[in-house]
Amino acid sequence: MKPHVLLVFPHPDDETFGLGGSIILHAQAGTPITYLCGTLGEMGRQMGSPITANRETLPHIRKQELQEACKHLGISDLRLMGYHDKTVEFEDRQAMVDRIFQVVQEIQPTIVYTYYPGHSVHPDHEAMAEATIEALERIPIENRPVLYCLAFSSNHLEVLGQPDVVVDISSVAERKMNAIKAHYTQSAKMLERYEDDRQHAELRHFLEAERYYTYRWTKA
Amino acid sequence: MQPISPEKVQLLLEQFFNRDVYLHLETTNGSYAVLRGEKTISVGSFVRNVVVRFERGMITGNGPYRVGLKMEHGWIYAEGLTDWEPDSTQNGLLLAGHDEEGRLMIAFQLSVTPFGTESGEQE
Numbered sequence: 001m002k003p004h005v006l007l008v009f010p011h012p013d014d015e016t017f018g019l020g021g022s023i024i025l026h027a028q029a030g031t032p033i034t035y036l037c038g039t040l041g042e043m044g045r046q047m048g049s050p051i052t053a054n055r056e057t058l059p060h061i062r063k064q065e066l067q068e069a070c071k072h073l074g075i076s077d078l079r080l081m082g083y084h085d086k087t088v089e090f091e092d093r094q095a096m097v098d099r100i101f102q103v104v105q106e107i108q109p110t111i112v113y114t115y116y117p118g119h120s121v122h123p124d125h126e127a128m129a130e131a132t133i134e135a136l137e138r139i140p141i142e143n144r145p146v147l148y149c150l151a152f153s154s155n156h157l158e159v160l161g162q163p164d165v166v167v168d169i170s171s172v173a174e175r176k177m178n179a180i181k182a183h184y185t186q187s188a189k190m191l192e193r194y195e196d197d198r199q200h201a202e203l204r205h206f207l208e209a210e211r212y213y214t215y216r217w218t219k220a
Numbered sequence: 221m222q223p224i225s226p227e228k229v230q231l232l233l234e235q236f237f238n239r240d241v242y243l244h245l246e247t248t249n250g251s252y253a254v255l256r257g258e259k260t261i262s263v264g265s266f267v268r269n270v271v272v273r274f275e276r277g278m279i280t281g282n283g284p285y286r287v288g289l290k291m292e293h294g295w296i297y298a299e300g301l302t303d304w305e306p307d308s309t310q311n312g313l314l315l316a317g318h319d320e321e322g323r324l325m326i327a328f329q330l331s332v333t334p335f336g337t338e339s340g341e342q343e
Contacts (some may be wrong), residue, residue, distance in 0.1 A: 043266070045250050045323040047221075054221055054246065054305050054314055055327045056336060086251075086266075122251045154255055189321055 005030045006109035007075075008100060008132045010038035010088055010124035011135045012066035013183040018150045019113055020073055022210050026111075027074025028172070032052050034077040037066065037099065039185070041186075043085035061185055070181040072095040072175060077177035079103065086171035089127040093134075098128075101136035109145045112136065116149035116213055119156040133215070134208050147211035173207040180206070189220025221303035221316060225278050228304075233277040233287070235310035237332050243272045244329040245298060266327075269334045272296060284317055287328055314331040 005026050006074040009015050015023065015035060026033055043134065047053045053061050063080070070078050083091060104112075113128040129149065136144055151160060169176060180187045180203075194203045248264030274289040274296065281299075289296040300317035308314050311333070317326040329335065 043246075047318065047322055049322050051221055051303070051318065051322050052235060054316060055246075055324070055329065056314065059336070072338075078310055121254060124251075152255075189323075213266075 001030075001108065001110055002056070004107050004109045005031055005033045006047065006104065006107060006112045007033065007036075008038075008114040008128055010083070010116040010122070010128045011041040012037060012039075012046070012062045013041065014125070015075070015178040016073065016176070016183055019210050019212075020069075020179045021172050021207075022105050022113075022167050023075060024172040024175050024179075025167070025169070028127070028163055032077065032107075033073075033075045034079065034103065034109070035070065035075045036103055038081045038088055038124060039083045039085040040066075040080070044186060046186045046189060047076050048185040049192055053185050058074065058185065062183075066181045069179040072179040072182055077107075079172045081083055083124075086124060088124040091127075093127075093131060096131045097134045100132055104135055104139070104145075112145050112147045113212070114147070114149060116151035116156070116160070117213070119149075119151035119153040119160065119189045120146060121153055137217070137219050139203055140207050143218055144217065147215040149215050150212055156206065160213055163213050165214060166213040167210045167212075169207075170208060176207060221314070221318075222306050224279075224283065224301060224304045224315065225306075226281075226283075226285060228313065229279045229285075229313070230307075232308055232310060232313045233279060233289075233330075235330075236274070236313070237277065238273065238275055239332070240271050240273050241295075242331045242334050243270045243296065244268045244327060244331075244335050245270075245296065247326045249325070250323070269337075285315075287315065297327060300326045301328060303310050327332075 007015055041062045042059040114132040115125040117126055117129045120126055120129055190203055230252045246266030251262050253262040274291045277289040282288050285301045286299040300328050302317045305314035312331040315328045316324055317323050
């Protein structure tokens, strides 16, 4: 099968911080990348530093930031699902699963990335991760794509152990940084702290390696 | 947004008296607050495009500011407001409160037409 990567995340910037480096590496290998982005992050708290957005302009700004970040990451196929930030878990779950499944059937991904259910903190993350898994479970287990899940709950190491996939992204850290910068409203404050302290753990963490769990299917 | 000018905000508030207007009111400490410590919980709420009608309304305080709107059967209240959108008009008033890092903690907005519902969904 021809390699094709599918990303399913709810907020513009989820893709960049969590797996921007891995996406760039996939793109460098010539693999097409489709990104199903759930919302425009319209309820985000970060408004830029200095503040450039308000509650009403934020969705427009974040949409442009996302499009810009996608260029840096090498994502050529961005699809916005049109849900509203913070409300994904209250939407019709079956309809969401259907929409994800439709895309899966269309592009036949070989690798899928989403969050690890139960370990992704934000209710929107949880809802999209659950829906993604449910959509993939419609495919017979022997034909399912590999599913990599990001986890960052405070107890994820305790419960899940160490991530089994660790991707060294140092060769593309600079390009990942460009994608982070593209998400200006969301990253400006963090980047200021980084300017003050190049060793700042918060950002270094994002520029060295990316870590995932290969999802173990519970349903055949 | 810019630091609130209470006199200007008061004048605009009065333009909304005794008519149906759309309210967006929200407070949040962030969905990731839970990661800050075992006993911290994420707390937040929002209402968007709820139609309200009030007969009096004031902005008070010396900054951060408070707003209270008196309705026939109750009140609308917001505190911790620090900034406003100076482009606000009698058709729409945007106030917000940001913390020391510029993160939004509260938003209080009135409009005579519904607030945008751009979903980003592709045609």
